[in-house]
Amino acid sequence: MEIGLIKERTPFYRKLADSAFDHEETKEIIVPDTLPDISGIVDASGIALLRSKDSQSGRIVINGTVQGSVLYLPEGMHEIKAIPVQLPFSINCETSGSDTTSRTIVTAALTRLEARTINSRKLLLRADIGVNVKAFEPAEAVVTVSAQAEVEVLKETITAMPAVEIGEKTFTIREETELPATGAPLGKLLRGTSRIIIEEVKPSGKRLAVRGRTEINILYLSQTSGEISSAQFFIPFLQVTDTEAGEGICDAQAEIMQTGAYITVLDPEEATPHKISIEIAAVLQMTVRRQISLISVRDIYSTSYETSYENANCVLDGLMNKERHDLAIRELLPFADVKNILETRAIPGRARYETGQLIIPIRAAVLTVGEDRIPTVAEGRYEMSCEISLPEKKHGISVKMTDITAVPAAGGVELRASANVEIRIFEASNIQTVESAYLGDTPPAGSALLPSIIVARAGHGDTLWSLAKRYNSTREMIASANDLSEESEISENDLLIIAKSR
Structure with a gap:
């Protein structure tokens, strides 16, 4: 006869991959007709933007763009010029076990943008991009917590802190700001770059608050002198999002990737333009962990009938x-x-x-x-x-x-x-649980030969549970006969009175 087992299911996310690698992208670009010939390269810089991430069978597909500019000296001129550049990239990251249900955390950072002249009208760009990919699959920890029969069960409590949510939220930072009065008057905008700095990730109940600032750097030509100048701005932000993790979040990680960056001059036709428009689109990617306690039945037997069972193992990342x-x-x-x-x-x-x-x-x-x-x-x-x-x-x-x-x-x-x-x-927790159990039609093997009561000496590694199972007794009976509790630890060579269950 099969013993009815009561089971509990705890959802979590199991990590499939955590990889970091470098990606190189190259592209030839032509100097726009509106710009003069190149005499020498001054600098090339930009940022990496994440356009999409798609989890597929056995791989994660990442698409993005390097957005930046190349500063150069024109032939026969002293005024710095800028060539805006867009360098798309696509990456296939092989990920064993991933499919369309997998969740991902992806970051990409431009580590270097190099520009070389092929001739005065053509450039070769090379972008080095540092990529980090984490992939998770939805999983369940299925454990038996009790049995629907008069049987003895051995339970253990496992505490772990698994990932219970891999989520994301898109948001936009918008700001209109003026150049500092002490700076050079704004003429031609050469380059604008942005960097998001996370300062605090704070779980609170079912919510997650991410606080930080966005650093904006611009290079421009002075309207009066024509010299290259710079300015820096900081825009604070606070993103609060509800999570599905429930109460008691213990740990949270946040990664923010820019998906779009638009830094432009407001009213450029004015006689003295001095306002900058900033719009940053981004995606907040979250890994939320919560401490959980699971009670698992890891052993089972009957004092009345022969018992057989099968165990299952569940690995819980934590x-x-x-x-x-x-x-x-x-x-x-x-x-x-x-x-x-x-x-x-x-x-x-x-x-x-x-x-x-x-x-x-x-x-x-x-x-x-x-x-x-x-x-x-x-x-x-x-x-x-x-x-x-x-x-x-x-x-x-x-x-x-x-x-x-x-x-x-x-x-x-x-x-x-x-x-x-x-x-x-x-650290992974290996949870052992009884998956199925059956009662036979006959008493436990050898139980008829056991005396009603014996005095036994505990051997190496023995517990009240192992002795009760060996002598067809129960932990409660042994504890009562020896003035112990059911959770008492015993030592090797301890003498114990053990009564057989009837």
Whole structure:
């Protein structure tokens, strides 16, 4: 006869993939007819925009665009010109087990945009893009919590912190701002770039609040002098979203990818244009974890009938620990002549762990202009590091650049960059549960030969449960006869009175 088992189902998301890789994209572009011939390249920079991410059978398809500009010196002229560039990219990330129901977290960062002249009217662009892809599949932890029969059951409680929601929310940041009164009057806008900085991710009940700021950098030509100038703005934002995780969120991660960036001059036909229109479209991607406790029946027997059963295993991904580190670097980039610092960039690479140290490579660039009014860019590769001990378990490392600045220094400019590093350690919980159980028509094998009561010595590894099952008794009966509780631990060679169940 089959024993009726009561089961509980707990939905969660199982991680399928967590990969980081570099992607290279190249493209030839023609200088627009409205612009003069190229004499020399000054700088190329931009941002990566995420257009779409599509989970398919065995792969994740990512589409995006590198949006930026190439600054150059025209032949026979001293005024800097800018060529706007759009470099589409498409990536197929092979992901075993993924399908249309999978959820993804995707980030892409432009680590370098390089422009080379083929001739005075043609450029070769090369974009290096750092990509991170996490994929999850919806899953269920199915455990037996009790039995609908007079049988003995052994239960255990498992506590874990699995991902219970992988979600996203699109939003838009809009702002109209004026150039600082101390800055040069706005003439021609050469380039506008944006960077979203997450400052706080705060779970509260069923809601998740993500607070941060958007950094806007523009390069433009002064309306009066024609010199290249720059300005920087910060736009704070707060995104609050409801989650499906329920009460008791214990951990949340947020990644924000820009999907569109539009930085333009308002009323450019005015005699003295000074207002900038900013519109940033973005997608907030969330991983929400909640601590749960599962009670599972892992063993079962009857004192009256022969019992057979089958076990099943369920693996539940969970967060074990997390820690945060604030890192910073100060490095000198050499310049012969610095009048103004126009733009500072610092992009983190893939973190690596080497014998007690976490090392994060940084690729940085600083654009300056000298007394000769010609912009110059200097690049450097550096490393941030901290001492840390990582256990031999799965872990995730998130690096987010916070403040990126540069100041004049002897011999050039001093780059000052800081980053927030979050490390999460994951541990899988292997849950054993009785999947099915059956009662036979005869008493348990050997039970007829057992005496009604015996004194037995506990062996190595014995528990009240194992002794009760061996001698056709129950934990309650053994505990009562020996003045113990059912959860008492016993030691090897302990003498116990054990009565057989009737």
